[in-house]
Ligand SMILES: O=C(O)[C@H](O)[C@H](O)COP(=O)(O)O
């Protein structure tokens with residue numbers, strides 16, 4: 001549906017749907033809440049992606065979920081019988097690694113990175129040559145005690161110059177405590193993979209990366225540089241890597257303050273909000289009126 005200055009209108013028939021499809025040659029798909037909820041593939045996802053492929057549309061997958069690397073995501077797609085190549089996938093872990101390399105200009109082999117998050121964050125940083133600490137290290141699963149933590153026994157690692165923090169479903173006091181020690185050092189940069197407050201799962205809304213990163217921000221009194229949607233550096237990376245014509249692109253997402261902002265502030269041709277994830281029908285009426293050409297469908 002197209003949103004002008006009136007309330008959102010549903011895409012209710014094939015004529016409106018065809019007019020919508022004809023506007024774009026590229027669809028940027030969010031993943032959590034749009035394609036799937038955790039390991040539950042949402043209805044018609046395979047059929048819709050296959051149809052778009054058959055129409056010659058380019059598909060790019062843009063997720064704020066940093067728990068898996070882009071390569072691991074190709075395996076998740078394959079587990080659903082959907083063939084996707086790594087260069088079609090951009091996630092907040094990769095966007096954070098690009099930020100560390102190209103904006104912070106940290107030096108692999110010299111600068112080490114402490115990660116708060118799951119394997120995807122460390123994998124993307126290590127692919128760029130950085131040594132990472134923390135993350136999935138099993139010693140962090142142990143109860144925290146200042147007297148026994150192996151991460152404090154010999155003092156902090158002096159070569160750590162950056163913390164990258166994202167969603168960690170094994171969040172605990174040990175991880176929060178050691179990460180805070182690094183954030184209390186003035187020479188250590190603070191990077192957040194994404195700002196999402198919640199994470200959609202089938203039947204549940206769970207704490208998201210942002211709720212953990214903001215906990216570290218609160219305890220350290222510092223603000224992170226968030227790299228995922230709606231950060232425009234992430235969009236610029238995608239546009240240049242895929243040589244996209246922004247006016248012919250549509251961002252499909254389930255969250256207003258990341259996906260829709262990403263599309264609108266990135267001046268993409270259009271956005272499509274689905275209601276199978278975070279946003280609910282009643283939330284649509286809060287949409288700011290000045291979002292041009294916003295396409296919304298009530299797929300729930
Ligand atoms: O908490 C998070 O990290 C996010 O909710 C989640 O990963 C969002 O992923 P997306 O909807 O951008 O695919």
Ligand SMILES: [Mg+2]
Nearest residue numbers: 030032033254
């Ligand atoms: Mg989503």
